[in-house]
Amino acid sequence: MIISAEMKLRASLMRKESRCSHYRLDYPHMDTTNWNVWINIYQDSDGNMCLEKQPVGTWPS
Template identity: 75%
Template sequence: MHIYIAYTAVGIILLHPALIVLPRYLEGGIRPWDAFVTMITDLGNLGVVLGLIAWVLLLILSAEMKLRAALMRTESRCSHYRLDYPDLDDENWRAWINIYQGDDGAM
């Protein structure tokens, strides 16, 4: 159940600027790129700026988790090809890798 909540939250974070805020700026008759730049640089619209910062932080966190999981595997799988381990190893690695945060804050 928690995965559906997470996907919904990320979807809202990603779509909110594009579907709700940007059209408000476009009503003024300016070009879409100018509207986007105005939207993210207007400090009076702090919710959008904080939303974009949260979105970037989620992307960085996701990239770090994927990289750590890929480096942990001693095999090649799908698009994660490793020169040092070029073959599949279903016996040991046909599984999900769950990454958790430790007490020290490290993954």
């Protein structure tokens, strides 16, 4: 549960905007130009948690 909470927190801090239930006082507006993306979270070869942006609509079929 701790790892899951850390993943959510890191993704929330990475997203520099407010959207739906995700609201940030420091970024109170939506920024569709830069943040119409999925945030992918994965583990690299050293075991570190990594986050990357993937534009919506680019998911492989």
